[in-house]
Amino acid sequence: MKVCILSYRGNMYSGGQGIYLYYLTRELAKLGHEVTVLVGPPYPAEMPWARVIKIPNENFYAVKRDWLPKDNPLKIFTPLNFYEFAVTRAWFFPEMLTFSLRAYAKLYELWQAGERWDIFHDNQCLGYGYLLMKAFGPPVIASIHHPLGMDRAADFEQTQGLLERARRIVFYPFVMQKWVARQLDLVISGSHDSARLVQETFGLDPAKMRPVWDGVDDGVFNLKNGTAKVPGRLIFVGNTEDHKKGIWYLMKALSMLPPEVHLRVVDGCSKWKFLANWLIEKYKLQGRVTFKARIPAEELAEEYRAAEVAVVPSVYEGFGLPAAEAMACATPVVATDGGALPEVVGNEGAGLVVPAKNAKALAEAIRKLLADEKLRQEVGMRGHERAMKHFTWRQMAIGTAEVYREAIRLKSRSAQYESNQF
Numbered sequence: 001m002k003v004c005i006l007s008y009r010g011n012m013y014s015g016g017q018g019i020y021l022y023y024l025t026r027e028l029a030k031l032g033h034e035v036t037v038l039v040g041p042p043y044p045a046e047m048p049w050a051r052v053i054k055i056p057n058e059n060f061y062a063v064k065r066d067w068l069p070k071d072n073p074l075k076i077f078t079p080l081n082f083y084e085f086a087v088t089r090a091w092f093f094p095e096m097l098t099f100s101l102r103a104y105a106k107l108y109e110l111w112q113a114g115e116r117w118d119i120f121h122d123n124q125c126l127g128y129g130y131l132l133m134k135a136f137g138p139p140v141i142a143s144i145h146h147p148l149g150m151d152r153a154a155d156f157e158q159t160q161g162l163l164e165r166a167r168r169i170v171f172y173p174f175v176m177q178k179w180v181a182r183q184l185d186l187v188i189s190g191s192h193d194s195a196r197l198v199q200e201t202f203g204l205d206p207a208k209m210r211p212v213w214d215g216v217d218d219g220v221f222n223l224k225n226g227t228a229k230v231p232g233r234l235i236f237v238g239n240t241e242d243h244k245k246g247i248w249y250l251m252k253a254l255s256m257l258p259p260e261v262h263l264r265v266v267d268g269c270s271k272w273k274f275l276a277n278w279l280i281e282k283y284k285l286q287g288r289v290t291f292k293a294r295i296p297a298e299e300l301a302e303e304y305r306a307a308e309v310a311v312v313p314s315v316y317e318g319f320g321l322p323a324a325e326a327m328a329c330a331t332p333v334v335a336t337d338g339g340a341l342p343e344v345v346g347n348e349g350a351g352l353v354v355p356a357k358n359a360k361a362l363a364e365a366i367r368k369l370l371a372d373e374k375l376r377q378e379v380g381m382r383g384h385e386r387a388m389k390h391f392t393w394r395q396m397a398i399g400t401a402e403v404y405r406e407a408i409r410l411k412s413r414s415a416q417y418e419s420n421q422f
Contacts, residue, residue, distance in 0.1 A: 001404055002034045002116065004107070006130075007123035008099035010039035013268040013294050015239065016145060016214075016321055017124050018044060020190075023217060025050045027397030036117065038106060040099045055102045057084065057095065097176060100127025111136055119404050122184075126177040130184070139185040139407040146194055146318035146339070147177075147201040178202045186407045188400060190214040190319035191340035197318075210403045214319040215393035220297045221328035223384050227305035232261045234366065235307035235331070237300070237322040238314075239269035240276040246313035246336065247276055252359035253313070255283035257367060262287075263311075266303055268294040304329040308376060309369050314338045315356050324391045327351065327383030332376045334365045344391070350383040 005025060012018040022044055025035045029049035036051045037044075043054055084094045100122075107120075120133050122142035134140050181187065181202040188210050189195040195209040234254070238245040247265075254263055263285075267273060273291065280289055292303065304310060310326030312335040317323075320341045326333050327344075333351035335341040336358075345351035352369065354361035369376050 001118045001401070001408075002036070003028060003119055003121060003404065004036045004038065004117040005121045005123060006038045006100075006103050006125065008040045008096055008125045008127075009042060010037070010044035011042035012044065014042050015269060016319075018042075019321065020143065020145070020214065021123055022047065023215065023393040024397055024400060027393045028401065030394070031397060031401060033401065038103045040095070053106060055099060055106060057098060057102070096125045097127045097129075100125055100129025101132075102129075104129035104132045107133060107136070118408060121400075121404070126180040128176060128180060130180055134183065139411040140183075141186045141188065141403065141407050142181065142184050143188040143190070144181065144194070144198045144202075145190050146316065147198055184208070185411060186210055186403055188212050188403055191343050193340040193343055194318035197339070210406075212396055212399040212403065213391060214321060214324070215391045215396040216321070216324045216328045216387060217297060218328060218388060218392045221301050221304070221325045221387075223328075223330045224301070224305065227302055229308055230306050231308065232258075232370065233307045233309075234261065234263045235266065235303060235310050235326070236263060236313070237266045237304075237310075237325070238312075240265060240267045240273050241269070243275075244315050244317075244338075246315050246338070246356070248279060249357060249359045249362060250311055250313040251276070251279040251283050251285060251289075253311075253362035253366065254285060254288065256360065256363040257370075259288065261366070261370065263289045264292065264303060264307060265289060266292045266295065266300060300325070301329055304331045307331055309334055309366055311362065311366065312336065312341060313356075313362055314341065317341050317344075320344045323351070324387050327380075328387035328391070330380040330384040332369050332379035333383055334362065334369065336362075345383075346386055348382060348386065349379060350386040351379060 005021065007017060007021045010018050010021055012022055025037060025047055026049055028035050035049065036053065037047065038053045038055055040055045040057055084098050117138055119138050120140045122130055124143060124145050126142060130140055181204060187198065187204060187208050189198050191213060192211045195211040198204065199206050199209050236247065236250055240247045254261065265276060280286060304326050310322065310331045310333045312320055312323045312333060314320065314336055316339040318340055320335065323333050323335050323341055323344050327350060333345060335345050335351055335353055336356035337353050338356035342353050345353055352365040354365050
């Protein structure tokens, strides 16, 4: 198949959508599909297996303190740039809308030049431009890893001050995403729980939902002997500024554990780590928390293997990639019941699951594993076996390609039915 995948952000360090894009395109290419990618900044690492078309934006939201762009004030005087600049000054986040419109304009140019694709696949953008793409004819589907309502709910719960909460209300483009999602041919989600929540939040027809588990790179995240465990080390992998990730509850749990227990935080998303550093001060954890920023996947796998326990304290996860990665490395996992995490960990002893937003329960589960080396080994091996059986990117790509074929069949039947009516 000729597949066109669109992602408004593409770098793996910008979050799970970048990781998903990288490995999905790689594995689809290995399966023999021809892949074109339209992607916004921050751009992905080189993907030689795909044709990559970069869709720029001016990132006005990141410099919203400036009334006019300092480098070139005149660049705002194009329609999309002006809109993007204006609404960011009112704290709106227009990136998804403007990416979709710019991507549509580029696709229209290519379509007019004679290029064709069998399917268009959106990666969690859901901008109005995707409705315009439906006019090309091929099916338009999307991967929705989780609805943005989860981000806002987590932000509200852990954000203080009326002004900051008001900003969060206008920040998220709920109306647009809900409207666009309802017009799509099919919707992929990374788990059954995510499919349920997306369907309920957006009011989608359940018949349109297709759960396809996300995966890990089993060539990197695997059972490799020789890495020495660091006594008392916990590991957390994720964006500490993202309130869904539950760093607040993990830091509080750490304060309940003996001082020899320490935490390694791998956060390639947040440059300044304001929340994490504030929590270290609040819970008096100086000297017990160390940070690593952007590191290669191979080094991340070594970090998992060196830890005695991996902790995934999320309020919500549409899948829970750090849990699956740690399991693949045979590091025992303590996870919450937030979203799809129980689905990833399973119920066969491949990890310990505790209630979300419960620091005491987190601390007790961590303490239980740290006190019992045999239990850690048993849980780690069960986790490894489960990850290798269910959570690889190749399996995810095979499942996604099946959804593509189904969407194309359904579109063909619909077109045939409509032609028979006239």
